[in-house]
Each structure stands twice: as C-alpha cells, then as structure tokens.
Amino acid sequence: MSRVILGVGAGIAAYKACELLRRLREAGHQVRVIPTGDALRFVGAPTWEALSGEPVATDVWTSVEEVPHVRLGQGADLVVVAPATADLLARAAAGMASDLLTATLLTARCPVIFAPAMHTEMWEHPATQANVATLRARGAIVVDPAAGRLTGSDSGPGRLPEPAALFEIAEQTLSSLTDRAGSLASRRVLISAGGTREELDPVRFLGNWSTGRQGYAFARAAVARGAEVTVVAANVELPDPAGAKVIPVVSAREMHAAMLAEAPGADIVVMTAAVADYRPVTRSERKIKKEAGPPSPVELTENPDILADLAARRAQSGPAAQVVVGFAAETDTDPDAARAKLARKGCDFLVVNQVGNGLGFGTGDNEAVVLGADGSSAVIGRRSKDALAAAVLDLAAARIFP
Numbered sequence: 262m263s264r265v266i267l268g269v270g271a272g273i274a275a276y277k278a279c280e281l282l283r284r285l286r287e288a289g290h291q292v293r294v295i296p297t298g299d300a301l302r303f304v305g306a307p308t309w310e311a312l313s314g315e316p317v318a319t320d321v322w323t324s325v326e327e328v329p330h331v332r333l334g335q336g337a338d339l340v341v342v343a344p345a346t347a348d349l350l351a352r353a354a355a356g357m358a359s360d361l362l363t364a365t366l367l368t369a370r371c372p373v374i375f376a377p378a379m380h381t382e383m384w385e386h387p388a389t390q391a392n393v394a395t396l397r398a399r400g401a402i403v404v405d406p407a408a409g410r411l412t413g414s415d416s417g418p419g420r421l422p423e424p425a426a427l428f429e430i431a432e433q434t435l436s437s438l439t440d441r442a443g444s445l446a447s448r449r450v451l452i453s454a455g456g457t458r459e460e461l462d463p464v465r466f467l468g469n470w471s472t473g474r475q476g477y478a479f480a481r482a483a484v485a486r487g488a489e490v491t492v493v494a495a496n497v498e499l500p501d502p503a504g505a506k507v508i509p510v511v512s513a514r515e516m517h518a519a520m521l522a523e524a525p526g527a528d529i530v531v532m533t534a535a536v537a538d539y540r541p542v543t544r545s546e547r548k549i550k551k552e553a554g555p556p557s558p559v560e561l562t563e564n565p566d567i568l569a570d571l572a573a574r575r576a577q578s579g580p581a582a583q584v585v586v587g588f589a590a591e592t593d594t595d596p597d598a599a600r601a602k603l604a605r606k607g608c609d610f611l612v613v614n615q616v617g618n619g620l621g622f623g624t625g626d627n628e629a630v631v632l633g634a635d636g637s638s639a640v641i642g643r644r645s646k647d648a649l650a651a652a653v654l655d656l657a658a659a660r661i662f663p
Contacts, residue, residue, distance in 0.1 A: 263435050265292045266333060266369070268342035268362045269309075270349040271299030272421075273412055274378040278343050279304065280424035282312050285431065293333060295319070295362045297349065321361050330361055334368030341431055342366075344378035344421045345403075347389050353401075354392035372434050372487075374402045376427055376503075381417035400446040402487045404430060404504035426481075426503035433485035433647065445658060446487035451527040452479045452505075453520055453534035453567070455495035457513040461559065462545040470622035471535035473497030475588075478646040479531050480505040482654050491527075493519045495534055513537050513564035520567055524574065524583070529657045531586045532568045532608075535622075540564055572607035584609050584657045590616045596630075603632050609660060610634070612653055631656060 265285055269278050275296070285292045294309040298319045306317040316323075321330040334340070342349065342362070349362075353375070358364040366373065375396060383389060384406060393403050404427070409420040421427075454476020458466040476492060477499055483490045484504035491506045495516055501507045508523070510516045513536045524530055539561040568587045575583045585608040589599065592615065603611040614629040616622055628643040631653060641652050 263290045263338040264336055265290045265431070266337045266340040266365060267292050267294045267313075268340060268345075268349075268365070269294060269296040269300045269304070270342065270344045270346040270378075271297050271302065272344040272346045272378050273303060274344040274421035275300050275303040277421050277424050279308065279312060281341070281343060281427050281431075282309070284424060284428040286313065288428075288432065290435075291315075293337075295333070295365055297360055297362055319361055321364055323361075330358070330364035331368050333361075334365040335370070337365075337369050337371050339371055339431060339435055340366065340369050340373040341376070341427070342374065343376035343427055345375040346377075347379045347383045347386070350375065350377060350389060350392045350396065350403075354395040372402065373400075374404065374427075374430060374434060376404045376421055377406050377419075378421035379406070379419050380411055380415060381419045384419045397487070397489070398447055400444070400487060402430070402434065402446070402484070402504075404484060405506065407501070407503065422503035423500070426500070429481055429647075430485045430503060433482055433651065436651070444486055445483060445528070445654070448488045448528040448661070449526055450479075450483040450488040450490050450529045450531070451520065451523050452476050452483070452490065452492045452531045453495070453516060453536075454480070454492055455497040456535040457495045457516055457537045457564075458511055459513065459537050459540035459564075460511075460544050461541055462547065462549050464548050467537055467540070468496070469535045469537070471495075471590075472623045473499055473534075474623070474625070475627060475646045475650070476531070476533040477502045478650040479533060479654070481647060482650040483529075486654065486658075488529075491523050493523065493534070495536075513540065513567070517565045517567045517570065520571060521574065524571055527583060528661060529584045529586065529654075530571055530575075531588075531653070531657075532571070533588045533612075534567075535590060536567055537564055566606075568606045568608060576607060584660045586610045586612060586653060586657055588612045588614065590614055590622075592616060599630070599632055603634060608634070610653070610656060629653075 293315045309317045407420040408418045455473035456469040456471030458468040480502035542560040587608040599613045611632045631639040
C-alpha cells in the first residue's frame with residue numbers, strides 16, 4: 262500500500278479531486294488530503310475526511326506534536342497536487358512554506374505531480390511558465406492542462422485533466438519511479454501514433470487499422486516519468502493523453518514534416534505510427550462515381566521514410582544526441598528480416614510486434630521483441646500496452662543514463 266498525499270489548490274476544479282481521491286483509495290492506496298485554506302471554500306473538510314478516512318488540516322499548528330509539516334512529506338511515496346493554481350505553483354517554485362501543503366512539498370523526497378488548472382491567460386503568463394519550468398527542472402512532473410470549457414463562457418488551455426487520466430499518471434509514477442531509475446525529468450520525448458491516410462478522393466483513402474493506443478500508452482508512460490511529451494497523432498479517435506502536446510495530422514507527408522520539425526532537441530523519439538508506404542499519384546477532386554464504371558488502376562508513389570529520415574538526421578549530430586525507437590508491425594517473425602530492417606532504418610531499437618489473430622491493432626495488449634542496434638534482443642511477453650511502453654522506455658532510458 263502506497264502513501265499518497267493529495268494536495269488541493271483553491272480552484273473550481275477542486276471538485277474533480279474527489280473523483281481522483283476515490284480512484285486512489287479503490288486502488289488500495291492510503292491517501293491524506295492536504296487542501297489549502299481557500300480550497301475549503303470549494304470542497305469542505307468533512308467531504309475530504311469522509312472520502313479519505315484521514316484527518317484534514319491546512320495549517321502547521323494542528324496536531325503540532327506530530328510535526329506534520331515535516332512528517333507527512335517524509336513519509337509519502339507520492340504527492341499529487343490537483344488542482345494546482347497559479348498561486349500554488351508560484352509558492353512551490355519559490356520554496357515558500359506558508360501552509361501545510363507548501364511545507365509538505367518542501368519536505369517530500371518522493372515524486373511530485375502538479376496538475377495545473379486556471380484560466381488560459383494565467384496559464385500562458387510568462388510568470389506561470391517560468392514557475393512551471395523551475396519545478397520541472399527540479400524533477401517535478403507538471404502535467405500540462407487540457408483545453409476546453411473553463412469557468413463561465415471561457416474556453417481554452419487551463420482545464421484540469423480528467424481524474425481518470427490523472428489517476429493513470431499517478432499509478433504509472435508509483436510503479437515506474439520507485440527508485441527514480443526510470444525518471445525522464447526535464448527530458449523531451451517525441452512520439453508518433455495512429456495510422457496515416459492517403460486520399461483517393463474526398464471520401465475515400467488508403468489506410469490501415471492502427472488506432473493510436475500504443476502511441477498514447479507511450480505518452481502516458483513518458484508523462485508519468487516527468488518528460489515533456491509531444492505526440493504527432495494521425496487520425497486517432499482517443500482522448501488526448503493528459504500532459505502531452507498533441508499535433509494532429511492526416512497523411513504520411515504531414516507526419517513526416519511534423520516529426521522532423523519536432524525532433525530537434527528531443528531526447529527520445531518513438532515511432533509507433535503505422536505509416537502508409539505509398540500514396541496515390543493523383544487525388545480526384547470529386548467523388549469517384551460508381552456509375553462511371555470500375556476506376557483505372559490506381560498509380561502509387563512512395564511516401565518518405567520517416568523513421569529512416571529521423572535516424573539519418575540524428576546520425577549527423579552524433580549517436581549520443583538522441584535515442585530513436587522504431588516499430589515494425591509484422592505478420593511473420595523472421596528474425597533475419599527484422600535485423601535487416603533495423604540496419605536499414607538506422608534506429609537504436611526496433612520493436613517488432615506481430616499483428617493479427619487478436620494482437621496489435623485496436624487491442625488493449627501487445628507483445629514484442631525489441632532488437633537493439635548493438636545486437637541485443639529483449640522479449641516482451643503479452644501484456645497491456647501501457648506495460649509494454651514502460652518496458653521499452655526502460656531500454657531507451659538506459660541508453661541515456663548508462
């Protein structure tokens with residue numbers, strides 16, 4: 262059983278923290294809620310005490326004989342602050358200890374997750390962005406807010422991510438950062454996800470069955486390890502992973518442009534997307550009518566090889582500049598062919614996963630063999646896509662922190 266501190270800032274989104282608390286408790290964790298004084302204006306202490314089964318205090322003078330402002334942080338396995346207001350982020354970045362929550366943040370030596378929630382203008386203000394950068398530089402996980410409806414009629418970035426998404430980040434953080442060996446704090450991770458589509462006409466396309474589940478699993482795992490995460494998503498119909506920047510694309514050429522634009526400065530690049538190898542030479546501006554008879558053979562041309570181009574650009578900067586991970590969805594498991602593909606692509610790791618017969622596209626689990634450019638091979642047995650993502654990130658992190 263893990264000991265979790267749930268810090269609650271004074272924002273309207275405090276009511277969502279009740280759902281996060283429930284999920285943490287149902288997962289078997291011991292949760293102590295520490296709200297700020299003003300947070301109790303939104304959700305009262307009796308609610309937090311009833312849901313957590315623990316006493317609630319906002320100041321350092323309650324139960325002073327137990328020295329709570331020191332003991333709570335020292336004994337925690339994880340601290341989650343949701344919502345984290347602009348004021349709370351500023352006080353945490355400045356190292357202030359004006360109440361029980363900020364004092365606990367100073368004494369905690371466990372992973373700390375901040376889930377900001379505020380109006381868009383407050384989130385985008387240079388002072389807030391500087392505070393976020395400071396906290397991330399110190400190893401804290403700051404989950405970028407979601408975009409959506411805010412208080413009143415306002416809408417934009419600043420919405421607290423849904424409790425289910427925050428719970429997943431907390432769970433992955435507890436499992437992957439027990440000894441901080443897998444931490445990616447202050448690192449940048451770039452991920453491609455989904456399946457590209459190549460249009461034949463305004464209503465038809467050449468595509469594949471990829472749903473983006475594996476790529477989004479990598480995003481969740483990387484966010485949980487403290488990374489700054491960007492996902493280039495092709496035709497994914499899933500909720501955006503909390504804490505990740507998502508760039509939507511449609512075609513292989515659009516993904517190629519987005520990935521090469523985002524790759525500079527990334528420490529790890531993971532290409533999970535199923536990219537179309539070919540596209541039609543011409544696209545009809547009108548729907549191809551059935552009455553016109555069978556269309557003539559569709560002439561195809563080759564799309565750019567995104568993985569190879571990423572690896573080639575990385576090679577120009579030196580092998581230590583970036584870890585590049587490719588995915589190969591195959592219907593056979595010829596090891597020689599997979600090794601040849603790894604060499605041809607020039608990446609550090611090639612994750613070979615078999616598709617079909619209930620594996621791969623659209624499923625909740627996956628299995629793979631991870632081939633390394635150094636001749637290594639790691640078998641990842643069938644497990645959830647989140648667990649597979651964590652295992653592959655362990656390998657990539659080991660290359661960054663040998």
